[in-house]
Amino acid sequence: MNYFSDEKEWQWMLKNAVDWKAIIPLYYKEFPTADGFNNQEEVISFIEELMTQTGSWAADAVYNRAEAIDVNGAGVVKDGRTIPGKELSEFYREATELGAFGLCVPTEFGGMGLPAVALMILLEQLSRACNSQCTQLAFFTSIADMVHRFCDHETAERLIPKIVAGELSGSMNLTEPGCGSDLGMIKTSATPVGDGTYKLNGSKIFITNGGGGIGFVLARIKGAPEGLEGISMFICEQDDPTVEGLNYTVAKNEHKMGMHGSFTCEIVYENSVARLIGEEGKGFRYMLHLMNEARIAVGMQALGGIEGCIGYAKNYAQERVQFDKPISELPLMKRNLEDFETERDALRALLVDTISSYDIFQKLDLKKNEVGELTKEEEAIFKNASIWTRKRTPLVKYYACEAYTQLSTKAIQVLGGYGFMEEYPVSRYHRDSFGPLLYEGTSQIQALMALKDMIKYVAKNPQKYFSNLFIKHPAFAWVASDNLGQRELSGSQYTFKKNLIKLIMKCLKPEKLSDLTNPKAWMNEDNVDKLMLHAETICQGLSYLETLRVLANHSSMDKERYDLFKRYHTLVTPRLTGIYKDWEIR
Structure with a gap:
């Protein structure tokens, strides 16, 4: 099995659904390149070949190791460090040999310098095989990006090649006991020493890959204001070159209900040496x-x-015989699959x-x-x-x-x-x-973010948002496009907007739509709370509409893609109808 070459959908996506015309010029200013690419087509072909290699690796070695790493775990904590177990060590070795840690790292630091799309697809392939191993790799690549983006060139030259070589990784250290989503409550302190460094004191919990070696830490400098405005970001190395012994310790690896092959750590800082990233208060x-x-x-x-x-379940259903036929052919099971x-x-x-x-x-x-x-x-x-x-x-x-x-x-x-x-x-x-x-x-945090962005968009110009209802009315959809997907999308957008405006007016209670531009006309706790009750269903509706939009665009590029649009439209239309009913009665 190969997660790329055996998957026609992924091959179509990579060729047609990625905006290569916009992406490739951002990475390759002229051809031929120093890497030997003569044109855009050769770049895409190389990425396809790479995805075929990683697709084979994920479907074979990574998948075959998934059960063992789930049983045996990521490794152990010993003397304040995380020590990877046999399975995770094998994964790291293979990833290093394939150059996976440096996929998108600039070539000046020893990476391949490829577009981020390649890394995102690799993460998908790895997670299809084993989410734990995927997660561990992600904290090599993301930390390399953070060091490149926010640290000085000297630090980048010192650390990034080690990440590419699989010798170093890291973590993002936010969560503290009693402080989850409300980061303004962070208590970890940072005290300036006078030589440009700071001493960190405090602890962090639920830190994925916390023993990787590099931590980007949110902390509050002594005397900084409360809330998010007082939070700064620091880089803290477990083996800091100026410190004798461990600079911070891993207290434990959490026992989780799943993802056993990924380290989730408690980190303790006791006068740990750290360096400020960027400006104070911008953490x-x-x-x-x-x-x-x-x-x-x-x-x-x-x-x-x-x-x-789903792939495993489908294969099982095709092989499992009941009532003289594969259960995949039984009417209800067939529909569900x-x-x-x-x-x-x-x-x-x-x-x-x-x-x-x-x-x-x-x-x-x-x-x-x-x-x-x-x-x-x-x-x-x-x-x-x-x-x-x-x-x-x-x-x-x-x-x-x-x-x-x-x-x-x-x-x-x-x-x-x-x-x-x-x-x-x-x-x-x-x-x-x-x-x-x-x-x-969590999903609820994402829903509230989506709601916040939507309200800001509507409030920016409510008349324009309302007037678009006329343009989106299904009776006029034929003016915009002769593509079937686009016409049906227009009808779904119209219905969604119409019901959404009703919900906004019911919850926020402005006297007229234009009052939405004036928060004083509707900004009170009761009104906002009523709308927040619907954050998840709004997020669901927006997700379905965005997916329909993408599928309609794909059907415009390739008529054969209309079948997927139609099937998905049939699938989510009853869900959208249920959402509108919920908005009406609650």
Whole structure:
């Protein structure tokens, strides 16, 4: 089995659904390149070959190790360090040999310098095989990006080659006892020493890969204000070159219900030497970069898990004979499997479209940080990519992770009693699904983010938002496009907006729609609370509409893609109707 060359959907996505015309010029200014690429087609061909190699690695070695690492765990904590076990060590060795840790690292630091899309697809492949191993790899690549983006060149030259070589990784250290989503409550302190360094004191919990060697830590400098405005970010190395012995200790590795092959640590800082990243008080802003990347990556992890459990369940159903036929041919089971695959394929389309926008955003964002300004053309591209990345991030995190837990439950039911037995991988997929569902912000946090962004968008120009109802009315859809998908999408958008405006007016109670531009007309706790009650259903509706939008665009490119649009439209229309009914009666 190969997770790329045996998957026609992935091959179509890589060729057609990624905006290579916008992405490749950001990475390769002219051809031929120093890497020997003569044109854009050769770059895409190389990425396809690479995805075929990693697709084989994930489906073979990584998958075959998944059961053992689930049973034996990631390793142990000894003398304040995490020590990887046999299985995780094997994974690290293979990843290093393949160059996986340096996939998107600039060539000047020993990496391949490839677009971020390649890494995101690799994460999906690995998660399809084993979410734990995928997670461990992600904290090599993401930390390399953080060091490159936020540290000085000397530090980058010292640390990034070690990450590429598999010798060093890291973690993002936010959560503290009693401080989960409310980061403004952080108590870890940072005291300036006078030589440009700080001493950290405090502890962090639930830190994925906390013993990797590098920690990007949120802490409050002595005397800083309360809340997010007083939070700064620091880099803290466990083996700091200026410190004798361990600079910080790993107190324990948590015992989790799933993802046993991934380290989740408690970290203790006792006068640990750290260095300020950027400006004081900007820590939360800097950490958002990694959090946003992580949330999209977690969506890809969830997609991989969905592909893994649904693929296994389908193969089982085709082989399991009951009533003189494979259970996959029994009417109800056949319908269910088709629905599961429809949602999987639609989610894949949404996520690939999202990582395409994210790739453009993060590359131009890095250039803006390094150079200070973009060209007029680049600024326009950057603005568009920023809008889509911001809009999609909470949606893909919410939708993909919720669907993973739900569909892994369905996969267990396909196997019946066998699905309840630990010897079958659907049990592992389901247990592991709760990791992506919870970390990098729960589904409820994502829903509130999506609601906040939506209200800001509507309030910016409510008349324009309302007037678009006329343009989106299905009676006029033929004016916009002769594509069937686009016409049906227009009808769904119209119905959603119409019901959403009713909900906003019912909850916020402005005297007229234009009052939404004036928060004083509706900003009171009772009104906002009423709307917040509907945050999850709003997020669900937005997710379905965005997915339909992507599928309609794909059907415009390729008429054969209309079948997926139609199947998905049939699948989610009753869900949308249920959401509107909920808005009406609550």
